[in-house]
Amino acid sequence: MPRNAWSAKRERQYEHIKSSLQQRGTKKDTAEEIAARTVNKERAQHGEAAKANPKTLRDTPAPVRGGQRSHQGAQGRTREQLYEDARRKGIAGRSKMNKAQLAEALKR
Template sequence: MPSGSSSQRERQYEHIKESAEDRGASTGRAKEMAARTVNKQRSRTGEAHSSGSSRGGSRKSSSSRQGGGSKSSGGGGSRSGATRDELYQEARRKGIEGRSSMNKQQLARALGH
């Protein structure tokens, strides 16, 4: 756990680590999973003021892809926040050929977004 973590995050870390070990993960893998999960939560809530990451840069985009978000579901319309899969499904419904080899930008262009 990073220094300066709250007791709540310490408990969360231990719980995740023990759960992963109970499911058969090695100790090292369990620690890694727990640390990543807790650090992600700290980052989302603004608890982690400085990343201190050796990789550098912001990883915000990956967390926004994985869950949460307030995207509206439903058909059609111009949705700037649509994922590649959502655009692909819309292209499939509209019968756009070559969609399987298109990237997100190409799909959006083909759909007129």
């Protein structure tokens, strides 16, 4: 975590996210990790980071997205998220699969 590179605003954002998660019952270590990842992603999307993942730059910022992908309901995870899970599990043919096929392959 390059927290020494964070501005005062990002530091406040980190603390706010962390305390919010802890109030909802998330363990301290997990809350810190999620908060740091969120702040780092926001920094990258706003051009404050030296290096950024291209997927991060293409993604809709969290304040704009507003819980669109809360992973609940009929839509579930995005195709990219399913693809990354399939990649981690070493599922063959994943690049040619659509969202439904990836979800089915991950269930096996």
